[in-house]
Amino acid sequence: MKNxxxxxxxxxxxxxxxxxxxxxxxxxxxxxxxxxxxxxxKEITSKFNMGFIYKTSFDKANRTSLKGQRGMGLxxxxxxxxxxxxxxxxxxxxxxHNAEQCAVVAPHVDVLQIPAFLCRQTDLLxxxxxxxxxxxxxxxxxxxxxxxxxxxxxxxxxxxxxxxxTERGSMFGxxxxxxxxxxxxxxxxxxxxxxxxxxxxxQPNQSSGVTGGRPEMIETIAKAGIATGADGIFxxxxxxxxxxxxxGANMLDISKLGSLLEKLIIIRKATNSFK
Numbered sequence: 001m002k003n004x005x006x007x008x009x010x011x012x013x014x015x016x017x018x019x020x021x022x023x024x025x026x027x028x029x030x031x032x033x034x035x036x037x038x039x040x041x042k043e044i045t046s047k048f049n050m051g052f053i054y055k056t057s058f059d060k061a062n063r064t065s066l067k068g069q070r071g072m073g074l075x076x077x078x079x080x081x082x083x084x085x086x087x088x089x090x091x092x093x094x095x096x097h098n099a100e101q102c103a104v105v106a107p108h109v110d111v112l113q114i115p116a117f118l119c120r121q122t123d124l125l126x127x128x129x130x131x132x133x134x135x136x137x138x139x140x141x142x143x144x145x146x147x148x149x150x151x152x153x154x155x156x157x158x159x160x161x162x163x164x165x166t167e168r169g170s171m172f173g174x175x176x177x178x179x180x181x182x183x184x185x186x187x188x189x190x191x192x193x194x195x196x197x198x199x200x201x202x203q204p205n206q207s208s209g210v211t212g213g214r215p216e217m218i219e220t221i222a223k224a225g226i227a228t229g230a231d232g233i234f235x236x237x238x239x240x241x242x243x244x245x246x247x248g249a250n251m252l253d254i255s256k257l258g259s260l261l262e263k264l265i266i267i268r269k270a271t272n273s274f275k
Contacts, residue, residue, distance in 0.1 A: 001185040001229055006162055006192050008110055008134050009091055011051035013164055013192045013231050019268050020051040020232035021261065022093055022111075022136075022166075022194060026246045027071040028056045031080045033239075037254070038084050041237070044258045048265060053111060054084060055093040055234070071245075074101065081108040093136060099127035106131035116140045116168055116199075119151050129158035136164050138196070141171045145183030149190045164192045166234050167225075169200035176203055179221060181228045188229060195225035196234040198250045213250025215241070219260055226267045233264065 005014040013020045023041050028034050038054045045052040058077035071077070081092050091110035096102055102112060102124075112128045114121075116138035128135045137151050148165055155163045165187050169177035179200050187193045200221055201214045222233055238244045241251040252260070 002189050004188065004190070004192055006134065006164055008051075008053060008162075011053065011091065013051070013194070015229060015231055015272070018048070018050050019226065019261070019264055020053070020194070021045055022053045022055050022232060022234040023237055023257070024055040025238045025244060026057060026236050026251065028058055028077050028080060029072070029245050031083070034080055034084060035087070037237075037239070038088050038090050040239075040254060041257070042088055042090055044254075044261065047258070048261055050261065050265075051232075053091045053093050054088075055113070055236075057095050058105075059097065074104065078105070078108045085110075096124070096128065099123045102127040102131050106133045110134060111136050113166075114138060114151075119143065119148070122154060125151060125154045126158045129155040129160035132160065134162040134164070135160060136166055136194070137191075138166045138168050139183075139187070141169060141177065143170075145180070145186040148187055152190045164194055164231075165190075166194045166196050167200070167230075168196040168234075169202070177201070179225075181224055184225065184228045184230050188231070192231040193229070194232040194234050195222070195230040197222040197225065198234075198236040198252065201250050203249075215250055215252060218252050219263070222260060222264055223267055226264050227271060229271070 003015045025037055057071050058074050059071045093111035093113055094109050095113040095115050096105055111134040113136040118124055119137050119140045135155050139148050152163050169179050172178040184193050197218050201217050237252045237254045237257055239254055241253055
């Protein structure tokens with residue numbers, strides 16, 4: 001199993017280092033909420049000397065219905081990204097949805113995330129790569145692990161080697177997802193792999209129009225991911241998941257984050273001792 005390294009500032013995403021955490025709420029709700037969330041997660045991860053990238057979305061463009069809340073929008077969100085980076089010294093990840101957004105968003109963030117449903121969109125991948133920013137490719141729920149090599153190659157052939165893949169589960173029937181942990185070492189052959197332990201537990205396509213989830217399984221999925229070689233963990237978290245504006249059904253209550261990270265560090269140390 002390869003151990004390809006990617007560095008985002010002073011954060012190394014690899015098996016050699018301590019676990020990198022990409023964490024934050026599903027969408028940017030308010031400026032104060034974003035600052036409070038980023039500050040709290042930084043406080044927790046700093047206790048473990050752990051690399052932390054803050055994630056949040058200015059627009060959730062793939063809502064199930066028009067009733068779903070999408071976020072604050074591009075224009076209002078960019079100054080908030082700048083404030084988080086300046087005042088908290090935290091790198092930012094956000095998702096982009098079309099090629100035109102890449103050059104606009106890139107100066108304000110550190111990582112551009114390609115949503116799972118868009119991971120084959122060539123123009124989007126090329127535009128993201130050409131910004132020079134790190135690119136996180138979410139594996140499509142319909143993609144095999146091996147087929148993600150082509151998405152990675154699009155980024156690298158566009159002159160950008162700073163690519164990571166985020167595993168977020170595969171469709172298991174119409175209304176469930178499952179993680180095939182064989183995919184982690186398979187995808188590590190061509191890029192570092194981060195495991196999304198919250199979206200992997202979604203239960204999509206519900207008749208209510210609201211995606212369900214199984215947050216009680218987050219710890220189980222996260223432990224298994226680190227044990228099978230994941231270079232980092234992607235986790236959506238919130239002060240009050242039940243009242244989050246989106247994806248509350250699969251988010252981790254932030255009060256549980258510290259104890260989870262402590263357990264994952266123990267597993268990482270154990271697996272590294274086998275090398």
